[in-house]
Amino acid sequence: MPYTIIHHKKDCISCGACAAINPEFWEMDEQGLAHLKASQPVNSHFEREIGTEDERARNQDAADCCPVNIIKVEKKQ
Numbered sequence: 001m002p003y004t005i006i007h008h009k010k011d012c013i014s015c016g017a018c019a020a021i022n023p024e025f026w027e028m029d030e031q032g033l034a035h036l037k038a039s040q041p042v043n044s045h046f047e048r049e050i051g052t053e054d055e056r057a058r059n060q061d062a063a064d065c066c067p068v069n070i071i072k073v074e075k076k077q
Ligand code: SF4
Pocket: 011, 012, 013, 014, 015, 016, 017, 018, 019, 033, 034, 065, 066, 067, 068, 069, 070, 071
């Protein structure tokens, strides 16, 4: 089942939790904001498609640790 990770980067408060828990997908950029690796800008946020349940679970962990709830993992429409 394909999923989409959605990141509202402009609202990031630079806590670093997502990059600490899942460095394979998340890093801190030169501005100190989280960046979802290999994501593309879509409107005012960033997106990346993933395909496996393991990827979904690990990115849901990142979403769950975000104190401002700006990471979402959704089933692809
Ligand atoms: S957990 Fe949320 S607020 Fe913290 S760095 Fe990641 S996206 Fe930004």
